[in-house]
Amino acid sequence: MPTPVKPRFDTFYRHEALTDLLFEFAAAHPSLVSVESIGKSYEGRDIWVATVTNLATGAPADKPAFWADGNIHAAEVTASSAVLYYLHHLVDAYGADGDEGRRITQLLDTRTIYLCPRLNPDGAELALADRPRHIRSSTRRYPYDEEQIDGLTVEDVDGDGHILFMRIADPNGTYKRHPQEPRLMVPREPGEFGGDYFRLMPEGTLEAYDGLSITVNRDPEGLDLNRNFPPQWRQEHEQVGAGPYPTSEPEVRSVVDFIVRHPNIGAAISYHTHSGVILRPMGTQSDDDMIPEDLWAYKRFSAIGEKASGYPAVSIFHDFRYHPKEVISGTQDWVYEHLGALFWVVEIWSPNAEAGISGYKWTDWYREHPIEDDLKLLKWSDEQCGGLAHHDWKPFHHPQLGAVEIGGWDRFNYWRNPPPHLREREAARFPAWMTQIALALPKLELLRTEVRALGDDTWRVRLAVCNSGWLPAYVTRRALANKTVRGVIFEIHLPDDAAAGVALLSGKRRIEGPQLEGHAPKTSLQAFVPSREITADRAVGEWVVRAPKGTRLALTARADRAGTVRTEVVLD
16 A cells, blocks of 8 residues: 655645655545646646546546646745645545545545646746745746846845845935844834934845946846736736736646636635735726626635635735736636636735734735834744744845845745745645535536337437536626536437437437526525525436337536536336
C-alpha cells in the first residue's frame, strides 16, 4: 500500500517539488486523484490540475464540478498552499468515519473537484528563488521588451534572500524615526522641521544614477494575468498589466480553454493574498446592476463562507477597489459574467487583524492609517514572529548609493503571506465552505425508466430524471441570460445496424428538455406561499420505437452543470 502523502504547509514548494507532490497524491490515491497539464507557462513550465473524484461512481466529466485555483500572482504563494490543503483534506477524509468523512465521501462519489494550485509557475519560481524578485505575475517582459537603462529596479541587493527597504539620511526626507520606537519609520508632519529625516525606498539597484535623481522603475515584467481575461478587458492606459489582447498569455489561455471544455464546472474559487476577506462579483458594476436572484444566492453562500472561515465577505465593486474612480476586472468577471457560474476571490491572510487592528477598510488602510496601527504591527512582529516581520535597520554599502541602511517590513513572508507557523491555520479555514458549495451544485439523477408495449413490435420508452441538487441546473440567471447552458438533453441510442429492425417512430434522437430547478426554496416576496411549480426539478424524455422484443436500448440524459445519467432498457 502506498505511503500516505503528508505535505508541509510551513514551507512553499518550488515547481519541481510541487510537481513531485501532485504525482505522489495521484500514485497514492489512483482511484481518486489524477493529474494533468492543462498547458505551458511562458517559460515552458507545466500548469498542473488535479482532478479529484471517485472513478468507481462515474467519469469526472459526467459529474457536476467545482474548480479552485491559486497563485495567479507571483508572490501570493499561500494561495497555492490553500489549494494543496484542500487536496490533502479530500483524500485524507474520504471513506473516514464521522460527519466529515461522510460529507467528503458523498462529495467525491457525486461531484468532481478540479484543483489548480499554481496558475503562474514562472512568477512563483522567481518569487521563491534564492535571490528573489517579487513581480506581479508572468515573467514575460511587457509592455516593452527592452532592458532598463536608468532608475531603481526592486530586488534583493544584499543577497540575504529578502527584499526590504533602504533608508538614506536627508534633511528633506519624507520620513523620520518614531520618537518612542526608532525602528519604525513614520511620515513627517506638515510644517515639521529641525529633526533627523530620511528618504525611504525599496531595496534594489540603480542604473545610470546621476547622484541626485531616483525613480523606482515599474517591473519590466509588467503583466497582471488576472487582468488578461476576456470580460471588461481594457488596454494598458486603462488597466495596467492587462496584456496586448484578452487571453494573450498562455497561462490565462490554458485556464480559459480548460474551463470552457468542462461545462460541468458550476462554481469556482480563486485564492489570492492578502487582506483576510472573501470577495464576490461584480467587479465593474454595482449590486443594483446584478440579477437579483443571483445576488441573493451570492449573499447566501458568502454568509456561509463568512461563518466557516471567519473572513468577512464583501462586494468587489462596493468595498474592494484600489481607487474610488477605478474598477477591477479579472477571473471573477469571466466566470460569472460570461459563463454564469458562481465565483469568489479569497484574499488570504490579514496581518492587520492578526495584530489586533480593527475598524479598517481593506485597501483604504494603505492610503492612510494611524501610527498606532504600525506600533501594533511592530509589537506583533516582536511577539509572534520572532521580530522577523520587521527587520532592524542595518548598515550596507550600496554599489551606487554608498552608505545606506536596509531593513523594515518583510512584505513577502509576513504581509503577502502568513509566517510559516500560521500558513496551515489560514489554509484550513476554507475546506468546509468549498465542500458545502460543491454539494449544493445541481445533480442529475435517474428517477425511473418506463417501457410500454403499444403493439407486437412497437414500444413507448420514457426516461425520467430529476435535479437532486440545491442549485438549479443552470446555477445562475446570468447563465440563462447569456444562453451558456441548455435544458436537460435526452438521447436515445439506436443500433447502427439497419438489419436490427429498430426504427424511431416518434420523438427525436436528441431532445432538449426544460431547465431543472433545485430544491432551494424560492427567494421572493411570496416566500411563505407554496411554489406553483411543484415538480420543476423533474423532466421526462419520451420516444416511440419499432423494434423486436428483447432489444436493448441505451438512454442518456445530461445537463451541462448537473452531470450525466446513463441507463439501459430492455423492450419486454
